[in-house]
Amino acid sequence: MSRMTTSPAGRPEQSQQVSQRLPAQLELRAAAGAITLQANAAEPGSDAIPRFLMVAYTGEPMTVEGWRHPVVVDLEGLSVPSQRRSVRFGHSIFAGVGHTERIVVEGGRLIAEGIVSRDTDAAREIVASGKRGFPWQASIGAQVAQAEFVRGGKSITVNARTVEGPVYVARRTVLGEISFVDLGADGNTSATIAAIRQENTLMDETNSTPVMPVEEPPIVEPTRAVATDGPGTEASPSVTPVAELRAQALAESKRIAAIRRVCGSRHAEIEERAIAEGWTQDKCELEVLRASRPKAPAVHVPDHAIGNRVLEAACVLSAKLQQAERQYDEQTLEAASRRFRSGIGLQELLLEAARANGYSGWNFRDSRAVLRAAFGHNLQAGFSSIDIGGILSNVTNKFLLEGFFSVERTWRNITAVRNVSDFKTVTSYRLIGKDQYEKVAPGGELKHGTLGEQSYSNKAETYGLLLSIDRRDIVNDDLGAITTVPRKLGRGSGLKINDIFWSVFMNNAAFFSVGNNNYLAGADTALGIDGMTKAEVAFLNQIDPDGKPLGVMPQLILVPTALSAIGTVLFKSLEIRDTTANAKFPVANPHTGKFRVEVSRYLSNNQYTGFSDKSWYLLADPSDLPVIETAFLNGQESPTIESAEADFNVLGIQMRGFHDFGVSLQEPRGGIRAKGEA
Numbered sequence: 001m002s003r004m005t006t007s008p009a010g011r012p013e014q015s016q017q018v019s020q021r022l023p024a025q026l027e028l029r030a031a032a033g034a035i036t037l038q039a040n041a042a043e044p045g046s047d048a049i050p051r052f053l054m055v056a057y058t059g060e061p062m063t064v065e066g067w068r069h070p071v072v073v074d075l076e077g078l079s080v081p082s083q084r085r086s087v088r089f090g091h092s093i094f095a096g097v098g099h100t101e102r103i104v105v106e107g108g109r110l111i112a113e114g115i116v117s118r119d120t121d122a123a124r125e126i127v128a129s130g131k132r133g134f135p136w137q138a139s140i141g142a143q144v145a146q147a148e149f150v151r152g153g154k155s156i157t158v159n160a161r162t163v164e165g166p167v168y169v170a171r172r173t174v175l176g177e178i179s180f181v182d183l184g185a186d187g188n189t190s191a192t193i194a195a196i197r198q199e200n201t202l203m204d205e206t207n208s209t210p211v212m213p214v215e216e217p218p219i220v221e222p223t224r225a226v227a228t229d230g231p232g233t234e235a236s237p238s239v240t241p242v243a244e245l246r247a248q249a250l251a252e253s254k255r256i257a258a259i260r261r262v263c264g265s266r267h268a269e270i271e272e273r274a275i276a277e278g279w280t281q282d283k284c285e286l287e288v289l290r291a292s293r294p295k296a297p298a299v300h301v302p303d304h305a306i307g308n309r310v311l312e313a314a315c316v317l318s319a320k321l322q323q324a325e326r327q328y329d330e331q332t333l334e335a336a337s338r339r340f341r342s343g344i345g346l347q348e349l350l351l352e353a354a355r356a357n358g359y360s361g362w363n364f365r366d367s368r369a370v371l372r373a374a375f376g377h378n379l380q381a382g383f384s385s386i387d388i389g390g391i392l393s394n395v396t397n398k399f400l401l402e403g404f405f406s407v408e409r410t411w412r413n414i415t416a417v418r419n420v421s422d423f424k425t426v427t428s429y430r431l432i433g434k435d436q437y438e439k440v441a442p443g444g445e446l447k448h449g450t451l452g453e454q455s456y457s458n459k460a461e462t463y464g465l466l467l468s469i470d471r472r473d474i475v476n477d478d479l480g481a482i483t484t485v486p487r488k489l490g491r492g493s494g495l496k497i498n499d500i501f502w503s504v505f506m507n508n509a510a511f512f513s514v515g516n517n518n519y520l521a522g523a524d525t526a527l528g529i530d531g532m533t534k535a536e537v538a539f540l541n542q543i544d545p546d547g548k549p550l551g552v553m554p555q556l557i558l559v560p561t562a563l564s565a566i567g568t569v570l571f572k573s574l575e576i577r578d579t580t581a582n583a584k585f586p587v588a589n590p591h592t593g594k595f596r597v598e599v600s601r602y603l604s605n606n607q608y609t610g611f612s613d614k615s616w617y618l619l620a621d622p623s624d625l626p627v628i629e630t631a632f633l634n635g636q637e638s639p640t641i642e643s644a645e646a647d648f649n650v651l652g653i654q655m656r657g658f659h660d661f662g663v664s665l666q667e668p669r670g671g672i673r674a675k676g677e678a
Contacts, residue, residue: 403490
């Protein structure tokens with residue numbers, strides 16, 4: 001609901017709505033004023049029950065911990081779930097005092113009347129201190145569902161009085177409990193205690209119909225046994241259970257009455273169990289508290305009080321992200337669907353964030369002001385629950401990955417991956433040679449090994465791109481802009497890493513060479529049974545620097561698109577037939593299932609040095625002996641996208657994507673290149 005305030009110039013102005021979830025428990029504590037406490041309670045042992053009458057809240061602004069400015073509770077919007085509310089000492093559930101029987105708003109004040117019905121240390125302290133004249137004050141515990149902020153220089157009428165800003169007005173609250181405190185948030189509150197005689201009837205809180213009190217079970221006193229020692233003499237009475245039975249019955253009656261007060265009419269099942277199983281009052285209170293938590297009024301917040309996760313879910317649902325249920329829990333998706341039934345637009349998303357940051361408008365006419373408020377510039381309220389930059393980044397990163405994974409990723413299957421922590425050059429040593437164990441001599445002393453002299457280096461670099469969602473997309477309310485742009489940024493990153501990777505890999509004339517025993521040429525190196533056999537033999541004949549077998553097996557073949565079919569045939573077919581007259585080889589395929597086939601369109605593209613549609617490679621598993629390595633900063637294999645308001649000369653939203661990685665050739669013995677022709 002909106003309220004009207006009057007500016008200093010006399011113009012009506014709409015007060016600012018705080019459209020976010022506020023602190024669930026508003027505990028009103030601040031400087032207190034003196035009050036009068038009358039404690040005329042009867043002496044212990046009498047049947048008088050102390051009553052209290054308190055001004056729980058006067059309607060004035062209060063300084064409350066956790067709130068930046070004073071707070072006024074609008075008593076017109078205060079909901080009282082029941083006239084019988086718990087009364088405590090210092091808001092503690094373990095310090096019960098009694099309960100109210102009447103709660104009303106009179107003259108802009110909250111009045112509460114009730115009895116000190118609890119038999120606790122706190123209740124006795126309240127009564128005893130009151131008799132000595134201690135000035136008790138009152139404090140209410142309330143749950144705030146909606147509030148609005150009045151800025152400095154403005155005023156508002158609430159609780160039949162004019163309040164000057166800056167101030168928060170709690171428009172919708174639910175009364176929880178009332179407490180006796182020695183120092184309250186409202187210094188004008190008071191609590192008065194007086195003793196009354198316990199009557200035979202109690203008044204029902206709703207219809208004032210007399211309700212008979214719970215009757216105690218009748219006590220049947222057994223005849224007292226009398227012993228005599230002779231005529232005219234009487235011995236002391238024998239011990240009987242009368243007094244004990246009476247005490248037990250009274251205690252049980254009090255326990256049942258206390259349990260029924262705690263459970264009320266809302267927790268019949270708990271009441272039945274508590275009475276049957278002999279629960280104490282404290283245990284019953286804890287069970288009622290646990291049962292009440294999911295039903296607490298604090299969860300019934302206005303629909304506009306939503307958070308980042310709900311807005312994110314609304315965006316991905318509107319943009320039709322695949323498998324959104326894997327990104328968000330069922331409750332979040334349901335809240336997003338219920339709040340934005342026909343989908344959320346880009347304008348609505350920005351307005352939600354802007355209003356949470358203090359923007360008071362309700363349309364997109366001043367788009368510059370909306371953008372500045374949405375991104376947190378010139379905050380008008382003391383807090384914000386919606387981070388539009390974070391929302392956009394989280395949403396767009398999900399579509400960024402769709403674009404990133406939409407391009408060829410063969411490179412990932414033939415490379416080793418390294419995690420680097422900075423942009424410095426990193427060095428790794430040869431993985432083969434000089435690494436055999438030596439025989440341990442008597443005494444158990446191990447010989448020192450060496451890392452070897454040959455090493456390989458790599459270094460991460462940063463690649464990025466900046467794109468914008470301009471004013472036209474915002475005015476057109478095109479949510480697709482925040483999905484299209486990140487997809488383009490993701491695709492751009494995927495293309496860039498392919499470009500860098502294959503440029504390094506294919507420029508390999510010095511890496512795959514006759515001198516390194518890893519290059520084969522000639523007509524018999526064409527991809528087929530003979531060519532595959534020759535390449536396999538060359539790989540297995542590789543030796544380490546000590547001249548001993550390498551000990552690594554080939555695992556995959558890398559081919560251009562023109563050789564994809566024959567590569568698949570060699571991998572899957574059990575036999576290969578040749579109908580020419582000169583065919584002399586067996587029909588069985590000796591390479592079935594040996595080497596996994598990887599295909600890349602980059603190998604035959606003429607924009608890259610070393611391109612060929614006939615050349616192919618036999619490689620070791622990159623985790624065993626990699627021929628090429630890719631380093632990622634902090635292990636981040638996918639790009640990152642960030643969102644912000646555009647610069648002053650651009651009206652819109654800017655998004656930048658960046659990726660930190662580096663590529664370098666590593667061990668020549670990890671592969672064989674076959675030219676595939678003479």
